Amino acid sequence: MTSNASTKGVITKKDLRRLSWRTLQGATSVNYERFTxxxxxxxxxxxxxxxxxxxxKGYSEALQRHLAFFLCxxxxxxxxxxxxxxxxxxxxxxxxxxxxSINAIKTSLMGPLSGVFDSLFLNCIRIVACGVxxxxxxxxxxxxxxxxxxxxxxxxxxxxxxxxxxxxxMGTSAVTNLxxxxxxxxxxxxxxxxxxxxxxxxxxxxxxxxxAITFGPEEALTSLNDILNGIFPGILSFGTxxxxxxxxxxxKVNTLWLVFGALIVTVLLVAVGVx
Amino acid sequence: MIRLMRVDDRLIHGQVxxxxxNTIGADCILIAKDNMTPLEITxxxxxxxxxxxxxxxxxxxxxxxxxxxxxxxYNLFIVVDSVTTAYRLLKNCEQVKxxxxxxxxxxEGTEPIGKHVFITSEQxxxxxxxxxxxxxxxYLQTIPTxxxxxxxxxx
Amino acid sequence: xxxxxxxxxxxxLGAYCHLDWAVGSLxxxxxxxxxxxxxxxLGDVEQGLYLGATLEALFLGSVTIGTYISPDAGISSILxxxxxxxxxxxxQAALLLAVPIAVLATSIQNVLWAFYSFTSKIADNYxxxxxxxxxxxxxxxxxxxxxxxxxxxxxxxxxxxxEQVVAIIGMIPDVILDGxxxxxxxxxxxxLAMLATTMMNxxxxxxxxxxxxxxxxxxxxxxxxxxxxxIIVLTKFDFSDFKNVLSGNAVSQGGKEIDDNDF
Numbered sequence: 044m045t046s047n048a049s050t051k052g053v054i055t056k057k058d059l060r061r062l063s064w065r066t067l068q069g070a071t072s073v074n075y076e077r078f079t080x081x082x083x084x085x086x087x088x089x090x091x092x093x094x095x096x097x098x099x100k101g102y103s104e105a106l107q108r109h110l111a112f113f114l115c116x117x118x119x120x121x122x123x124x125x126x127x128x129x130x131x132x133x134x135x136x137x138x139x140x141x142x143x144s145i146n147a148i149k150t151s152l153m154g155p156l157s158g159v160f161d162s163l164f165l166n167c168i169r170i171v172a173c174g175v176x177x178x179x180x181x182x183x184x185x186x187x188x189x190x191x192x193x194x195x196x197x198x199x200x201x202x203x204x205x206x207x208x209x210x211x212x213m214g215t216s217a218v219t220n221l222x223x224x225x226x227x228x229x230x231x232x233x234x235x236x237x238x239x240x241x242x243x244x245x246x247x248x249x250x251x252x253x254x255a256i257t258f259g260p261e262e263a264l265t266s267l268n269d270i271l272n273g274i275f276p277g278i279l280s281f282g283t284x285x286x287x288x289x290x291x292x293x294x295k296v297n298t299l300w301l302v303f304g305a306l307i308v309t310v311l312l313v314a315v316g317v318x
Numbered sequence: 319m320i321r322l323m324r325v326d327d328r329l330i331h332g333q334v335x336x337x338x339x340n341t342i343g344a345d346c347i348l349i350a351k352d353n354m355t356p357l358e359i360t361x362x363x364x365x366x367x368x369x370x371x372x373x374x375x376x377x378x379x380x381x382x383x384x385x386x387x388x389x390x391x392y393n394l395f396i397v398v399d400s401v402t403t404a405y406r407l408l409k410n411c412e413q414v415k416x417x418x419x420x421x422x423x424x425x426e427g428t429e430p431i432g433k434h435v436f437i438t439s440e441q442x443x444x445x446x447x448x449x450x451x452x453x454x455x456x457y458l459q460t461i462p463t464x465x466x467x468x469x470x471x472x473x
Numbered sequence: 474x475x476x477x478x479x480x481x482x483x484x485x486l487g488a489y490c491h492l493d494w495a496v497g498s499l500x501x502x503x504x505x506x507x508x509x510x511x512x513x514x515l516g517d518v519e520q521g522l523y524l525g526a527t528l529e530a531l532f533l534g535s536v537t538i539g540t541y542i543s544p545d546a547g548i549s550s551i552l553x554x555x556x557x558x559x560x561x562x563x564x565q566a567a568l569l570l571a572v573p574i575a576v577l578a579t580s581i582q583n584v585l586w587a588f589y590s591f592t593s594k595i596a597d598n599y600x601x602x603x604x605x606x607x608x609x610x611x612x613x614x615x616x617x618x619x620x621x622x623x624x625x626x627x628x629x630x631x632x633x634x635x636e637q638v639v640a641i642i643g644m645i646p647d648v649i650l651d652g653x654x655x656x657x658x659x660x661x662x663x664x665l666a667m668l669a670t671t672m673m674n675x676x677x678x679x680x681x682x683x684x685x686x687x688x689x690x691x692x693x694x695x696x697x698x699x700x701x702x703x704i705i706v707l708t709k710f711d712f713s714d715f716k717n718v719l720s721g722n723a724v725s726q727g728g729k730e731i732d733d734n735d736f
Contacts, residue, residue, distance in 0.1 A: 068495050069497075070494035070498060071494060072589065073589070074586050076593060080593070081596055082612060084596075102603050106600035106603060106605060106608065107597065107600040112423075117498035150328065151357060154361070158364070159364060170668065176505045176529065177529050183523065191503075191505050191506065195499075199497070209719055218361075222363055224717075235680075236677055236705060237702035237703060239672060239677055240683055240705075241684060243688070244684040246662065246681075246685055246688075247688035249530045249661045250662040251659075252659055252662075284666055285666075287666035291670050299572075301663055302660060305659055309655050310648075310653065310656065314648050314652060369674070373734055388736040
């Protein structure tokens with residue numbers, strides 16, 4: 044896939060491989076002002092040094108440029124890095140290019156693309172990984188953490204080592220094409236569908252809300268819980284999920300308050316014998 | 319009707335735009351900015367929340383569109399890149415009365431008002447003028463759950 | 474095993490919580506991986522696995538997205554699991570400990586990250602001189618100190634806190650502990666609801682119902698549900714354009730139909 048890379052400029056397949064390895068250090072240090080800017084420079088460094096080899100001033104400016112605010116989904120850092128190297132090379136060869144356009148492109152892309160890839164990795168692949176991992180771990184199987192790690196990281200490493208060349212070779216057109224072809228929307232919708240199916244399953248298998256209320260004569264004691272579950276299995280868990288969903292979505296209740304509130308209410312209900 | 323005008327030089331930016339759109343119940347976002355690059359338009363299209371219409375116009379056309387009344391049928395969320403653009407809209411559109419100063423990045427020749435908004439001395443004058451007229455509701459606020467700071471206090 | 478050795482090994486797990494971001498953001502700094510490792514250190518892998526499942530379900534919705542930094546699930550799951558395994562308490566008691574520890578650990582880290590805004594100026598100076606090695610040094614020192622901070626949080630909490638925490642939990646009346654145990658199966662609903670708020674809408678909520686029915690009536694395991702989901706999206710969407718897009722060929726225009734870019 045990187046066949047064109049070597050003909051385009053000084054950055055070779057090997058340099059892009061190096062970029063990919065170094066993006067793995069993507070959040071080694073973080074701060075609240077510019078987030079993961081230093082790891083970006085760490086990843087781009089060798090490539091920048093090669094591009095600006097005969098121009099110390101240009102090199103220093105490039106280092107300063109990439110110390111600006113940088114924050115994106117870890118799995119697209121290789122892609123962004125490849126794109127940045129392509130732009131740096133363009134700037135080197137075309138002095139009339141405005142240097143500030145490089146950061147303008149970086150900042151305008153990192154937010155939107157992170158939105159897409161956070162949805163894919165955190166809200167879809169991670170949920171699948173957790174769902175599978177939890178189901179095995181809950182039975183005491185070490186396959187739980189192992190499957191979790193593999194399901195999340197195999198796609199992640201395809202991104203780390205497969206996308207640097209896309210960024211470098213295609214520049215911004217990859218993003219424009221992905222948007223215009225409608226693929227980004229499809230990926231987002233698909234990620235939500237898979238995520239929601241797994242979340243639906245996890246509501247049944249990980250949430251349980253049971254009532255301790257019983258009635259009837261002692262020899263034929265009937266539990267309210269059994270009756271409710273006969274109507275729809277786990278109806279109370281399902282209802283509890285939607286109660287929390289409504290509180291978060293429509294009432295904008297703070298999550299921590301919700302956690303403490305749910306704890307207190309449950310303890311009270313258990314204390315009075317309802318649950 | 320116009321739900322909100324927000325100054326944010328990242329324009330529609332991931333979660334920030336999504337939370338605001340959600341909170342104010344907007345069904346259409348207008349980006350009013352001169353010289354949008356094709357890439358910025360692509361980025362905006364990727365970020366726009368599902369089911370929300372996106373319109374990108376330069377500032378003059380935005381003013382015309384708002385004043386013509388074609389925007390009345392939407393719950394409109396206007397996003398502008400700078401205080402200067404916000405000033406032009408406030409001055410030229412009868413309907414625009416409220417302005418949320420979200421975030422403009424630190425650049426050479428700018429000074430902070432509040433934590434996330436950096437303005438030039440020229441823009442400071444504009445804000446002072448707007449504040450002195452007293453008919454606008456202008457405040458600094460990054461996300462819906464943060465407390466808004468009135469412009470008068472920040473200046 | 475001496476308490477010092479335990480504290481050191483647990484502390485190293487704590488340090489890994491940060492170092493995960495320096496080895497590929499593998500997301501192995503989560504309860505489902507850490508709790509079994511805590512179990513390994515303290516000699517009860519099986520309970521570690523149960524704790525991992527319980528705590529992962531609790532922290533499922535708590536992830537760092539963008540500039541929002543979530544409560545520290547990693548440090549919290551190490552300490553909560555360690556306290557629970559050590560004291561012979563019920564698995565669910567970990568929940569009682571986990572949330573406050575997570576909030577506290579994040580606040581401590583917040584201070585460090587705010588401080589790093591200042592040390593970034595040192596990196597700026599190196600950049601002006603064209604000295605990339607200086608920038609890298611700042612990055613590694615900052616990262617190292619961050620890992621050290623997390624090591625110390627766990628190490629010190631274990632040295633000074635393990636007996637006290639067990640004693641404090643011992644004072645809690647049974648009725649409250651019973652309640653906590655029940656709450657342990659209710660709280661995961663909050664994490665799941667948090668996730669759903671970011672992705673569920675009028676068009677796709679039906680898939681949540683599908684997953685629920687698959688689990689509730691058909692007793693399908695999660696892997697099966699995920700595979701069904703994949704089959705659904707592959708039949709529903711045409712992804713064949715990917716090849717063209719990524720090789721740079723022209724593509725059909727299938728973008729958002731609502732974007733006619735005018736009112």
